Amino acid sequence: MTTVREFIDIHRHDLLRDLDEWLRIPGISAQPAHHADVLRSAEWFAAAATRTGFPTVEIWPTAGMPTVFAEWPSDDPDAPTVVVYGHHDVQPVDPIELWTSDPFDPTIDGDLLRARGASDDKGQLLFHLLAVRAHLAATGLTSPAVNLKLLIEGEEESGSPNFEQLLADRHERLACDVVVITDTGMLAADTPSTVTGMRGLVAATVYFHGPDLDLHSGVFGGAVPNPATAIAALVAALHDDDGRVQIPGFYDDVLSLTASERELFAKVPFAESEFLSVAKSRALDGEAGYSTLERLGARPTAEVNGIGGGYQGDGGKTIVPSDAFAKLSFRLVASQVPERIRLAVEEFVATRTPVGIQARVEWDGDGVAPCLVPLGTPAYDALAASISEAFDGREVLPTREGGSGPEAAIQQALGVPLVFLGVGLPDDQIHAPNEKVNLSMLYKGAEIAAGLWSRFAQVGAAALRDLTPAESPAAGDGSAAG
């Protein structure tokens, strides 16, 4: 009998061959000219899953691009069920002139494989095919220790417009005890980590209407309400001098960081100068009392994405404008509820609309809930142990992402815990020219997954569904942490 690592070492070339084939298919979901390629991409993965041994492989159509579903039941009737989420579509390649090689002609340079989709997300899906073979070889089983379901979306890079519908339609087929998201990364090649939270989002445009026409500021200025002044006052009122959001109730449902979470945050390497250099910003900013990583991952925000009103041209025009607007978005963290935040924002706007101004708040959809993997749950501990093992016993650091993908929708639709097994690296240049993946990270990913199925089986279905961590964070306004 071989070990997982040995099997992977021996069969690396299978992964490389798969990568070379699949990465040649330019499945750019955002570009209709490439929609046939997205279909080919789905078919390619379906065939690869079949070849790997998945007894059930289906291509699920949507109103847009198709999802691939592959299922490999365990022979053990008590085995827990795992859904692995990823996506087979890729980002556009513009600006193409900045690529040093053809984005769809995979190029290997030492440990690096450069191609569009190498890291996001084809490389990370392909390690799962190698992983399940290693899992079987190392355990001697003829079927996985868990009921394994792969859910591979085809429109993630286009905002997953049909994914919630698919989750609703396929609810029964997707029944499971835990979801493994494989579309994220680690802090560094030598710093094992896992995402444990993603911020949610609600966004709106607030319109303020004052006089029904632009007025001459000499004749009327100083005697009628100015909606541009009012919108500025509204925006300015969003934060206090400590960067704390001033909307009443905004922090009510925020889970405070526990002391141990803050300790772990503090261990995550953070290079301020590099962060500022990437952001091309001259300073850090944000809520007082929190580190940058805490601000980005564990604290909610109110952000002005756009503001406008009145004269926009060169020079001046002495008017009192008729209209003004602000585009506001709010990043949410567990356990904030988009609906409650929307109501709080509307109340805030209503309270701060001056006499003589008419306000209208237009929401960008219902919003996205935040998601959080509580540390210390059985599912998290199993993942952390598997990662640590692949990194020869190193401590696994929890990280949080500032943005959000379809993960919260998956969690809400399937009602089970999520964990994040991703092996991308910060310098993978996903969504940018010269995307690459470190092959060594893909091998690590395969090793983690192969071990994880065994650990999940040991934990058992009921425990995997458990969302109560050993140390439970308190819901509250988080001020204790500040």
Added chain:
Amino acid sequence: MTTVREFIDIHRHDLLRDLDEWLRIPGISAQPAHHADVLRSAEWFAAAATRTGFPTVEIWPTAGMPTVFAEWPSDDPDAPTVVVYGHHDVQPVDPIELWTSDPFDPTIDGDLLRARGASDDKGQLLFHLLAVRAHLAATGLTSPAVNLKLLIEGEEESGSPNFEQLLADRHERLACDVVVITDTGMLAADTPSTVTGMRGLVAATVYFHGPDLDLHSGVFGGAVPNPATAIAALVAALHDDDGRVQIPGFYDDVLSLTASERELFAKVPFAESEFLSVAKSRALDGEAGYSTLERLGARPTAEVNGIGGGYQGDGGKTIVPSDAFAKLSFRLVASQVPERIRLAVEEFVATRTPVGIQARVEWDGDGVAPCLVPLGTPAYDALAASISEAFDGREVLPTREGGSGPEAAIQQALGVPLVFLGVGLPDDQIHAPNEKVNLSMLYKGAEIAAGLWSRFAQVGAAALRDLTPAESPAAGDGSAAG
């Protein structure tokens, strides 16, 4: 010997004939197609002044449209010198379809004469030609009791782009003891009044630059400074809750309203519902402790004319924008100095520029100084007495205009007091279709001017230059009046 009023009554037809001729010339300075007409208009007035008896009449070219200058020296070597300012160009006539008669075919309907320029400003200049004849007839003099200089601009409706240069070039020819502005109006046909102040103006665009590119608000939001948030905070900081401008030093040079000035303001009829209806505004607003007319005429303002930054399209875009701006203008009142206010604003912006934001303030020129006719000066009292006499002894109410024309430039260039002799009415529809003038107001104007030259002569040159009123308002921050 005839009285002024008798002479005017007898010679009304001369004024009507002049009006009918001059108003037929479409001297629209803003429209190059009409520039030949503006030249004809200047020539027409020059000829009319010559015909009236002005011994010196010149057409002064500028880089744009010409000014007419007419001079009639007094035989009295001690006579004071008066410059009468007005303009012979007119506004465009669009939307032409809203006119009930041809704007350049003067139409008389009872007391009303309808034509473009009837009130603004040809009618008001022509009463001066009748006035000087009435003045001579009533006094028996063969030359006016004052050295009379008419300064009739040809580009006022185009923003007087060459006027300051002309004032500088012709400084010696324009030497005088007092200036009479004849381009304003009265409160109502039965409410004699005179403008006593015009607000000045400085205007700037404030640019705030944050990160060098728009950032993803999920990845960076809450951790870097947002220039749209910063510009909103800057704008919001301009006023306190009482509508008081918060720029340090802003009110330092503001002349407080005296108790008697406030009493006079309170006498000026003001229909709130009509004001709101014209403004199409749902409420009044402004600095606490002042009436609307005081806010418009006697108090300085900070106004946001435009604000912008970040995403401007439909829906949302979750970015931290790179740039934001605010277009600010400040209406000034006596004795605020544009240069000092510009420095105060720059200091305010510098103080309120957050760390990590780069600020730039771009001024719209040097600004316009406010002008004020202090009540109780000899020049003002002479004007008020002349107006009162023409209105059979009624009290003359001082009013203030919220905006500004070239008056402050005249005052600054010539360094003497201004007074405002204008007989337009609020419903004259200047700058709009169906402009009209009340002929009875033009006759009143002639009567006032004819009497004024005699009064100015009695006052004498030295006293006319006196800017010290009987009751002197205190310079200060005006808070006592609030």
